[in-house]
Amino acid sequence: MITVSVPTQEVADALGHPGPDARVIVWDPAVEDVPPAERERVTIACLAHYTGGRTVYGRLADCPDLKVIQIPSAGFEHAVPFVPPGVSLANARGVHDTRVAEMALLLALASQRRLPQFLEAQRRGEWAPDFDAPSLADTRVLVVGYGSIGEAIGARLRACEAHVEGVARTARLAPDGTLVHAASDLLSLLPHHDIVIVVTPHTEDTDRLVDARFLAAMKDDALLINVGRGKVVDTAALVAELESGRLRAALDVTDPEPLPAGHPLWTAPRCIVVPHVAGVERLTDRRYTGLVHRQIEARRHGDDPVNFVMMGAFPA
Template sequence: MTSTTSTQTRGVWLPYPADEIDGLPDGLSYHFWDGAGDYPTDPAECAFYVVPYLAGAEAAVRPFAAMTRVQVVQTLTAGTDDVEASLGELPAGARLCNARGVHEASTAELALTLILASLRGVPEFVRGQDKEEWRSGFYPALADKSVLIVGYGSIGAAIEDRLAPFECARVARVARSARATARGPVHTLGDLPALLPEADVVVLSTPLNPSTRGLVDAEFLAAMRDGALLVNVARGGVVDTGALLAELESGRLRAALDVTDPEPLPAGHPLWRAPHALVSPHVGGSTSAFLPRAKRLLAAQLNRFATGEPLHNVVRTAG
């Protein structure tokens, strides 16, 4: 791709009106589509497709087969697992980009919220307020706890940034490959058996892929110390729900989950009423911090696309 790409392949589908995004380059043809209703133009004329946020996986990939000239598919999510399954429908060479840089602040903020709420007994306080009961007592603090972050990409690092003021005894980090950081070493998934028994809080912020699907199984959970808290702000499929339910119902572990499997969690599912479980409805990224960061990302990517510069956040290439 260069800046001389033909007019026929300069179409851009945006989930927001173009006049609401500052800094978009000239020379591209912008069309609004939020995942609902008819397509705004012929999908074959779309060169840069921004996947509508929160429109659902089915809507996100619906135009893929007809996008015969698309060059870039840009998600507004950090994870791209819902889209990758349909990547084979795109023309060879089409690049899939994620939204690295958009969700770190919101997701890390929620991870800390879930940790603190669960440890400090906030769900019990809310239930007590509903019943006008004064549920005082002695609750765990985050201070002096050992935290293990499984998935140390940009979101994992942002979570550690926010842990820094809380006087944790230790923060350990796990990612796909080992490396050194200014804060300490990053271990591999193979080191989990040694790290899990030392952690009071285990935070999941890893992408969902073949190596992480079902990663948190009965063996993983059994390695966690009694009373430990599992926090999932990654994807529901990283955790074996049945294995987690068994640990929760035994009273041995606690969990704070922003994502579940299945999702949305249906009425009557045992996770809703599992002891020591706090469930939020996948709201890690959907905050007031999302939209300004998403628009800045789109403007930056489209300026690069218009001038033929390398794109940021390329995670896969079709074909």
């Protein structure tokens, strides 16, 4: 029998019946220890958003038959140090693509068409037209980190008649026809694009990728959008460029995060900040529940976990 734990009854209800050889229980290891009656039965453990750490994974390690930990995010670096030995970690790659792409498009349109200044004028009760705001159409957009989310962003930008190219570890032609450049060419590409969208995970290779040199290579009045991870951007370098008036920014993620009161990003000119909400898919939505059902099906047939990213290591 495959036993799947989910963090709330609402998620259990959304999953529905998993089949005659599987069952769903409600258990949130961020809240409590595993129920004694379920300790040796949990096979797949699904975590809630924004949960993790030593306590949570310690409770998961108490389940001797646990085979898969399903986290709700595409990023998984936060979980890597804590995965119990012999247990597979699976991420939610693909689940959040649409929501992240929607936010990237929203931020691009809002900055290009100067929505913040119109909202400020509305609050003042002032009719203040600005006919010079640039369109998104005909802009050149570079998506740094052209994976599944990058493809979803690209599709929406092309619908707005923007020209889209990508950057990834190696050069290739993406399945959607996008020209993807090698990361080694990034600096030479920046001066030729009006909008740069960062959607990379945070790794050793991408830490402070968007540094002073990167920003200096961007063309005047270019827009930087970050819907990836805050630590990919050197905040001090970005603030300096914003305060000079040379660049614009629209950020779903920041470093530090949450952004503290009084931080210069709050008041930096031509900067939009939203509180890391781009990719949080509700666990009751079909994209997430569909992933869990596929995870159950993989376990049922003895296949590798869907979206497998790593297995917890046994001590040397």
